Amino acid sequence: MTDAAYLLVHGDREYLLSPGEEFGTDLGVIEVPADVEAGDTVETHLGTVFEVRELRGPDLFDHLERTGAPMMPRDVGLVMGHTGVSAGDRVLDAGTGSGILSVYLGRAGAAVTTYEIDADFADVARRNTETAGVAERVDVRTGDVVDELDDLAAGEPFDVLTLDTGDAPDAVARAPDLLVSGGFLAAYSPFVEGTREIVTAARDAGLVGIEAIETIQREMDFSDRGSRPSTAGVGHTGYLVFARAP
Numbered sequence: 001m002t003d004a005a006y007l008l009v010h011g012d013r014e015y016l017l018s019p020g021e022e023f024g025t026d027l028g029v030i031e032v033p034a035d036v037e038a039g040d041t042v043e044t045h046l047g048t049v050f051e052v053r054e055l056r057g058p059d060l061f062d063h064l065e066r067t068g069a070p071m072m073p074r075d076v077g078l079v080m081g082h083t084g085v086s087a088g089d090r091v092l093d094a095g096t097g098s099g100i101l102s103v104y105l106g107r108a109g110a111a112v113t114t115y116e117i118d119a120d121f122a123d124v125a126r127r128n129t130e131t132a133g134v135a136e137r138v139d140v141r142t143g144d145v146v147d148e149l150d151d152l153a154a155g156e157p158f159d160v161l162t163l164d165t166g167d168a169p170d171a172v173a174r175a176p177d178l179l180v181s182g183g184f185l186a187a188y189s190p191f192v193e194g195t196r197e198i199v200t201a202a203r204d205a206g207l208v209g210i211e212a213i214e215t216i217q218r219e220m221d222f223s224d225r226g227s228r229p230s231t232a233g234v235g236h237t238g239y240l241v242f243a244r245a246p
């Protein structure tokens with residue numbers, strides 16, 4: 001798959017399909033025209049009409065191929081809000097994983113260099129950047145980011161450093177060499193212990209404005225009896241550490 005894909009929607013049915021692709025459903029076979037565009041409609045051979053939509057961030061989270069635990073949209077939102085990452089920013093990211101954070105950043109117009117240590121995961125992430133239509137802005141490199149830090153620090157500095165690996169503290173230690181002055185670090189950890197190591201590494205590296213937060217989100221239930229946070233599900237996803245290069 002090399003072209004950006006689209007979301008084909010009929011009621012609560014959603015299929016991620018590429019231009020020229022043929023796909024069988026119980027509502028009939030969908031043949032996606034090669035020149036399909038968002039806003040078009042496509043009819044199955046049984047006459048069911050699907051609306052063609054551009055893929056947006058949450059659609060990518062829902063439908064891209066996964067190799068592990070991707071960053072949740074709410075955590076992506078915190079990363080983007082706390083760093084203010086914008087079009088034209090240079091972002092260094094690791095590990096790529098499924099590439100969910102990277103494709104969100106790419107859709108926002110950032111130029112992302114992202115490292116994935118597992119070659120098979122990196123291949124999936126590359127396909128995901130193509131599906132998301134951001135392959136030109138998201139450069140997925142196979143390798144251990146820690147091994148590349150000397151070379152990366154010698155090159156053009158980055159505006160934002162995003163980390164989602166167990167060895168994030170090793171990269172945090174080099175953040176002042178990797179970032180422009182005032183550039184942001186955003187590091188995710190699922191555990192308190194990992195978060196403490198990131199905070200310690202950030203302090204030792206002389207980063208400023210260090211802030212660690214637990215990310216919790218509670219869904220709300222609105223019923224005839226009243227309104228309250230949902231009793232189902234777990235609101236915790238993990239921890240994020242933000243800091244800036246001096």
Ligand SMILES: C[S@@+](CC[C@H](N)C(=O)[O-])C[C@H]1O[C@@H](n2cnc3c(N)ncnc32)[C@H](O)[C@@H]1O
Pocket residue numbers: 067068069070071094095096097098099100101102115116117118121143144145146164165166167
């Ligand atoms: C939790 S996933 C990242 C998810 C990603 N942020 C996303 O939104 O899809 C962590 C990934 O980091 C990779 N990884 C771990 N250590 C690494 C390193 N030192 N360099 C590059 N990748 C690494 C793992 O193979 C794994 O795929």
